[in-house]
Amino acid sequence: MKSDIHPSYEFVVFNDLASGKKFLTRSTVSSDKTIEWEDGNTYPVIDVEVSSESHPFYTGKQRIMDSAGRVERFNARFKNFGKKA
Numbered sequence: 001m002k003s004d005i006h007p008s009y010e011f012v013v014f015n016d017l018a019s020g021k022k023f024l025t026r027s028t029v030s031s032d033k034t035i036e037w038e039d040g041n042t043y044p045v046i047d048v049e050v051s052s053e054s055h056p057f058y059t060g061k062q063r064i065m066d067s068a069g070r071v072e073r074f075n076a077r078f079k080n081f082g083k084k085a
Contacts, residue, residue: 013043018054 007028013035015022022045024037031044 011041011043013037013045014051015045015047016051016053017047017049019051021051021053023051023053 008030009026009028010030011024012027012029012031013022013024014027015035022035024043027046029046031046033045033047034042035045036042
């Protein structure tokens with residue numbers, strides 16, 4: 001393997017801005033911002049807007065938005081589709 005071509009793989013804290021949850025993992029991404037973690041060590045912090053803690057798919061709190069009655073209009077338009085007259 002060639003030396004000095006791979007990025008450093010270090011511990012990083014990801015901060016979910018939507019839920020306020022923080023988690024420690026390893027990543028190649030870096031940041032100038034730091035935080036002191038529960039173990040007493042200081043790690044770089046990466047702010048993310050959505051993670052598995054706040055994404056509707058993972059939380060089960062997904063909402064279906066019906067803007068301007070689109071579902072009702074679709075159902076009304078195709079209610080007799082496929083039926084014989």
